[in-house]
Amino acid sequence: MSSTEQFFRQHLMEAARQVKRDGHPFPMGFEPKLASYFVERPRRPLQRSDFEISDEALTGACPEWTPGAAQLAPHLTALAQELRLVEEQDGEVSPFLYIMF
Amino acid sequence: MTTILGISAFYHDSAAALIRDGEIIAAAQEERFTRKKHDPRFPANAINYCLAEAFIDASELDAVVFYDNPLLTWDRVLQSCMVAGEASMEQFEKAAGSILGVKLWVKDYVERTLGSAVPVLFTEHHMAHAASAFYPSPFESAAVMTLDGVGEWATTTLGRAHGQEIELFQEIDYPHSLGLLYSAFTYFCGFKVNSGEYKLMGLAPYGRPRYADQIRSELIDVKPDGSYRLNLKYFGYLDGLVMTNDRFADLFGGPARTPESRISRREMDLAASIQKVTEDVVFQLARHTRQVTGEKNLVLAGGVALNCVANGKLLRDRIFERLWIQPAAGDAGGALGAALLANHQYFDQPRRLSPSGRDTQKGSYLGPKFGSGEIHAFLDRNEYPYDHAPESGERARTIAAAIASGKIIGYFSGRMEFGPRSLGGRSILGDPRSTATQSIMNLKIKYRESFRPFAPSVLVEDVSEYFDLEEESPYMLLVAPVREDRRLPMQLPESSEDIDMLPLVNQARSDIPAVTHLDYSARIQTVHPSDHPEFHRVIQEFKKLTGYGLVVNTSFNVRGEPIVCSPADAYRCFMRTEMDLLVLEDCLLWKSRQPRHQESEEWEKVYELD
Numbered sequence: 001m002s003s004t005e006q007f008f009r010q011h012l013m014e015a016a017r018q019v020k021r022d023g024h025p026f027p028m029g030f031e032p033k034l035a036s037y038f039v040e041r042p043r044r045p046l047q048r049s050d051f052e053i054s055d056e057a058l059t060g061a062c063p064e065w066t067p068g069a070a071q072l073a074p075h076l077t078a079l080a081q082e083l084r085l086v087e088e089q090d091g092e093v094s095p096f097l098y099i100m101f
Numbered sequence: 102m103t104t105i106l107g108i109s110a111f112y113h114d115s116a117a118a119l120i121r122d123g124e125i126i127a128a129a130q131e132e133r134f135t136r137k138k139h140d141p142r143f144p145a146n147a148i149n150y151c152l153a154e155a156f157i158d159a160s161e162l163d164a165v166v167f168y169d170n171p172l173l174t175w176d177r178v179l180q181s182c183m184v185a186g187e188a189s190m191e192q193f194e195k196a197a198g199s200i201l202g203v204k205l206w207v208k209d210y211v212e213r214t215l216g217s218a219v220p221v222l223f224t225e226h227h228m229a230h231a232a233s234a235f236y237p238s239p240f241e242s243a244a245v246m247t248l249d250g251v252g253e254w255a256t257t258t259l260g261r262a263h264g265q266e267i268e269l270f271q272e273i274d275y276p277h278s279l280g281l282l283y284s285a286f287t288y289f290c291g292f293k294v295n296s297g298e299y300k301l302m303g304l305a306p307y308g309r310p311r312y313a314d315q316i317r318s319e320l321i322d323v324k325p326d327g328s329y330r331l332n333l334k335y336f337g338y339l340d341g342l343v344m345t346n347d348r349f350a351d352l353f354g355g356p357a358r359t360p361e362s363r364i365s366r367r368e369m370d371l372a373a374s375i376q377k378v379t380e381d382v383v384f385q386l387a388r389h390t391r392q393v394t395g396e397k398n399l400v401l402a403g404g405v406a407l408n409c410v411a412n413g414k415l416l417r418d419r420i421f422e423r424l425w426i427q428p429a430a431g432d433a434g435g436a437l438g439a440a441l442l443a444n445h446q447y448f449d450q451p452r453r454l455s456p457s458g459r460d461t462q463k464g465s466y467l468g469p470k471f472g473s474g475e476i477h478a479f480l481d482r483n484e485y486p487y488d489h490a491p492e493s494g495e496r497a498r499t500i501a502a503a504i505a506s507g508k509i510i511g512y513f514s515g516r517m518e519f520g521p522r523s524l525g526g527r528s529i530l531g532d533p534r535s536t537a538t539q540s541i542m543n544l545k546i547k548y549r550e551s552f553r554p555f556a557p558s559v560l561v562e563d564v565s566e567y568f569d570l571e572e573e574s575p576y577m578l579l580v581a582p583v584r585e586d587r588r589l590p591m592q593l594p595e596s597s598e599d600i601d602m603l604p605l606v607n608q609a610r611s612d613i614p615a616v617t618h619l620d621y622s623a624r625i626q627t628v629h630p631s632d633h634p635e636f637h638r639v640i641q642e643f644k645k646l647t648g649y650g651l652v653v654n655t656s657f658n659v660r661g662e663p664i665v666c667s668p669a670d671a672y673r674c675f676m677r678t679e680m681d682l683l684v685l686e687d688c689l690l691w692k693s694r695q696p697r698h699q700e701s702e703e704w705e706k707v708y709e710l711d
Binding site for chain 2 (some may be wrong): 002004005015024025027035041046048051064072073076081084094
């Protein structure tokens, strides 16, 4: 089992069970009672810090992460270090998927 | 002096853009250099080009700005896989390799490529789109709409921009996405996601929107303010590697069309239906944005903004008085937007509008140019016969005469375009009056049987003589009707389950048949003399000869190939096809005088259809 698969099965799916117990992290369908589906964004001017991501944040939890993802941060750090630059970008784009990454 | 390099990469259409004190100096897509369509790899070639164009070394950059936030993208991937469960394993493996393995380490890529420790900044994906739409626009203030497949979380954002400030105040988040909905139909109708959307839009006039109500009731719920949600039980992109699932197929009477198989009535009607629904949502969003912002002008970016049919209708509907769309509206344009955003918001540089009242996108001619000396050296070294035509008036007359006599011209002039459209820098030109032009270009140049007509490039001063359009459309992003007095009656077949589209395509629909679509529409480029004087002159000369101030313009490539960049690319494409004349700046190469072309690869198999 690759480390990616190990992470997926041992940590991500475990977190998924928790997330599902708490309800979906995002809506999956229509809600007739809502007047609007818009998500309001915080109204504030951009700060210089909005452009900066520290090296530490790149391998740890990000403050904006949703809780389900944040709890995975320690395991992700190890996985990120292991996968770092291993994958060669072969330039192929899946013809079928509006790739989510 | 502030010099900033923007990059987009690791998704599709990677690109680089360089700005200096707010002026766009250079921008190019990586695919043009690597010859790999939609190349998502780190844009090392495009970066090198941008630095060379600016005559600077990497150490002189103030910052490199990446066009999205990989941490937030990763957050979305994790959440998405948690919702999808075990079924998303394959998708997760791909995402982990791409984001954890590559995208998180963009700083390393920058350092390795540039060999210099330049500060690396990040922007939010949709802020980069918004910046690419607003800052180069001619407006002091405007409403902003960005619509695409997905950024980090946002798929649609609305906002307002004024001076150097941009504020996005509302959004729709993944997995609810108008771009993904359109792409789902693109996939289902047998075209490639991310590039075949244009085909679906071109197919729409052949169909009737008989599925539109079904789409509205089952797939997308739209509120009066234009906000929307998808019903995820019909889509495959959360837990699989395809866009739609069996429920979607059941809804529309059977499985997805196999790519390159015959297009049936169903696909035509699906195309018409999703086009209609998309337009309706865009209009509702626009009305809401106008109401909330009170702005008279609108700027647009994101992949959905390349839907020029919707754009044209939006303009004609006059929800906003004026409209400006970033020509590189897809992810490539994110590189430009990221650089501009950092310039105005991070480095606090003031924004300067063009004194001409026009935009500052420079006609989107932002890519490499090859000088006369380089081209002569290339031709002489390879012993390719050519005529030297140094006088531009005489050269334009020769080219125009060739077009008027039915010849097909490969036209390579000035800087390469930034964005997906050819605008006279790297174009194939033909006679719009001829019914044969479309089939010749399709079968002998593009090697495809297309149901789509080609686009016209028209003198800006003459546009309203041919089309119901009073505005400029310099980037081929607006569709408008051919004037009624130019139209010819058409013989449409009785409605039947299956119709053969090609006889319809080849039927004359106006006195400019090669550029008139089935619904009498045309995808228009207006050519302004200050943007591309050479190209403008060619069309002027064509008008002197024929009375028509427009030519057919299609991208300089064969099917599935990136648009040509260099003289060598152009010559290779010229020799692989049945073009008659190649114009390489001031050199004219007639096919009949060229030596036999030796191929080193089976190029027909290299490039796939969209």
